[in-house]
Amino acid sequence: MFSFFKKKPTPDADNGSVFTEVGFADLAPKTAPAPVVAPAPAAPEPVVPVIHEPLAPAPEVSPSSSTLEVLAPVAAPEPLAPVAAPAAPVPQPMPVPEQAAPVAAPPAPAPEVAAPAPRAGWLQRLRDGLRKTGSSLASVFSRTKIDDALFEELEEALLMADAGVKATEFLLETLKQRVREARCTEPQAVKGLLIEVLTELLLPLERSLEVGRHNPTVMMVVGVNGAGKTTSIGKLTRHLLEAEQKVLMAAADTFRAAAREQLAVWAQRADGSGVQAQGAGWVDIVSQQGGDPAAVTFDAVNAGRARGCDVVIADTAGRLPTQLHLMEELKKIKRVITKAQPDAPHEVLLVVDGNTGQNALTQVRAFDDALGLTGLIVTKLDGTAKGGVLAAIARERPIPVYFIGVGEKLEDLQTFSAREFAQALLS
Numbered sequence: 001m002f003s004f005f006k007k008k009p010t011p012d013a014d015n016g017s018v019f020t021e022v023g024f025a026d027l028a029p030k031t032a033p034a035p036v037v038a039p040a041p042a043a044p045e046p047v048v049p050v051i052h053e054p055l056a057p058a059p060e061v062s063p064s065s066s067t068l069e070v071l072a073p074v075a076a077p078e079p080l081a082p083v084a085a086p087a088a089p090v091p092q093p094m095p096v097p098e099q100a101a102p103v104a105a106p107p108a109p110a111p112e113v114a115a116p117a118p119r120a121g122w123l124q125r126l127r128d129g130l131r132k133t134g135s136s137l138a139s140v141f142s143r144t145k146i147d148d149a150l151f152e153e154l155e156e157a158l159l160m161a162d163a164g165v166k167a168t169e170f171l172l173e174t175l176k177q178r179v180r181e182a183r184c185t186e187p188q189a190v191k192g193l194l195i196e197v198l199t200e201l202l203l204p205l206e207r208s209l210e211v212g213r214h215n216p217t218v219m220m221v222v223g224v225n226g227a228g229k230t231t232s233i234g235k236l237t238r239h240l241l242e243a244e245q246k247v248l249m250a251a252a253d254t255f256r257a258a259a260r261e262q263l264a265v266w267a268q269r270a271d272g273s274g275v276q277a278q279g280a281g282w283v284d285i286v287s288q289q290g291g292d293p294a295a296v297t298f299d300a301v302n303a304g305r306a307r308g309c310d311v312v313i314a315d316t317a318g319r320l321p322t323q324l325h326l327m328e329e330l331k332k333i334k335r336v337i338t339k340a341q342p343d344a345p346h347e348v349l350l351v352v353d354g355n356t357g358q359n360a361l362t363q364v365r366a367f368d369d370a371l372g373l374t375g376l377i378v379t380k381l382d383g384t385a386k387g388g389v390l391a392a393i394a395r396e397r398p399i400p401v402y403f404i405g406v407g408e409k410l411e412d413l414q415t416f417s418a419r420e421f422a423q424a425l426l427s
C-alpha cells in the first residue's frame with residue numbers, strides 16, 4: 001500500500017539500479033527509545049541549530065495496540081477554519097497549536113479495564129471523512145434503472161462533491177460512453193464503471209516522493225494558514241527518520257514564536273521513537289526568531305550540505321495567494337535555495353486542506369503559477385472533506401498528490417492511491 005520511496009545511492013543487485021526502495025510499511029515498530037543523535041556542529045556561522053529541547057513528552061490520548069501510538073500527536077489543537085480569499089492583503093496572525101499538558105498517571109491500575117478499542121484503519125478514516133459525499137454519490141445508484149434522471153442526479157452529486165464543472169463533464173461523458181459499450185442494465189454496474197473512470201482520472205496524481213537522488217534533497221513546503229504544513233512536515237520527517245535519513249528542518253516561519261517549537265515537538269517525537277537505535281537518522285532544526293525567512297532557508301540548505309544531510313525541509317509561514325508581498329517572499333525563498341544549491345529546490349510542496357473544496361483548486365492554481373509546484377499534500381480528508389476536488393485538480397492542474405492526511409496522528413499521513421480514493425468516495 002505504501003509507496004514512499006527512499007532512494008539511496010547503494011547498488012541494488014536485483015535490478016542493477018543504484019537506488020533502493022523503502023516503504024513505510026517496511027519499517028519495523030521501534031521498541032527501544034533512544035535520543036536522536038545531534039549532528040556534528042559543522043554548520044556555517046549564521047546557522048542557529050536548535051538541539052532538541054527537553055519538551056514535555058506527549059501524553060497518550062488514544063488507546064491502540066499500535067506501537068506507533070507512542071508517537072501520537074498530543075491532544076490536537078483546533079484545526080483552523082478554511083481560509084477564504086481576503087478583501088485586502090493583510091498578513092494573517094499565525095495560530096499556535098498548543099501542546100497538551102502531560103496527564104498525571106493514575107495512582108493504581110483500575111481493577112477492570114476495558115480492552116482498548118482498535119483504532120480505525122486509515123482507509124476507514126478516509127471513508128468516514130468522505131462519507132457525506134460518498135453516500136450521496138452512492139445513493140444515485142440505488143435507482144431502479146439507468147436513464148437520464150440517473151445521470152442528472154449524478155451530475156448534481158459530483159458538483160456537490162466539489163468535482164467542479166470540467167471534471168464533472170469529463171466524468172459523465174466518459175461514463176456514458178462506457179455504459180453504452182458495456183451495455184449495462186443495472187445502476188450498480190454503472191457505479192463500478194464510475195469507480196474505474198474516476199480511478200483513471202486520478203491516476204496521474206498517484207506518484208511517489210523520491211528521496212536520495214540529490215544530496216541533500218531540498219523541499220520547500222507552502223500553503224495557506226492552518227492547512228497542515230507543520231503537522232505534515234513533522235509526520236514526513238518521522239518517516240524519513242525511520243528510513244535512517246538525516247533531516248534538517250528550516251523554520252522559515254520566523255515571525256511565529258512557536259513555529260520552531262512546533263517542529264521541535266515532532267523532532268522530539270522522532271527522538272522518542274527509538275529510531276536512533278535503528279541507524280543513522282537524525283533531525284535538527286535551523287531557526288532564527290524574527291529573521292529573514294529566505295536567509296534562514298539559505299543557511300539551512302548550506303548547513304544541510306555541510307553536514308551531509310539527506311533531506312532539508314523548509315517550513316514556510318502560511319499565506320494566502322492574494323497576499324502578493326508574501327507570495328513574493330516565497331519566490332525569494334525559492335531563489336535563495338537555488339543560490340545555495342543550484343539544482344534545488346527539488347520539491348515545492350503545497351499543503352491544501354481537503355475541506356476547502358473548490359478553494360483548494362484555486363490555491364493549487366495560484367501557488368503553482370507563482371512557484372511551479374512539484375507535489376501536493378492534501379490534509380484533513382478525515383474531516384468534512386467532500387473529496388471531489390481531487391478530480392478537479394486531476395482535470396485542471398494534475399500535480400502529484402504525494403500524501404493525504406486522514407488525521408492528526410503520525411500514521412495518518414498516507415500515500416495517495418487513486419483506486420482507494422475512488423472507492424472510498426463511492427463507498
Ligand SMILES: Nc1nc2c(ncn2[C@@H]2O[C@H](COP(=O)(O)OP(=O)(O)OP(=O)(O)O)[C@@H](O)[C@H]2O)c(=O)[nH]1
Pocket residue numbers: 076077078079080094095097223224225226227228229230231232253316317318319351379380381382383404405406407408412
Ligand atoms: N483532522 C486532521 N487535522 C489535521 C490534519 N493535518 C493537520 N491537522 C491539524 O490542522 C491544524 C493546523 O495544522 P498546522 O500543521 O499547524 O498547519 P500549518 O499549515 O503549519 O499552519 P500555519 O503555520 O499557521 O500556517 C492542527 O490542529 C493540526 O493538528 C489532518 O490530516 N487531519
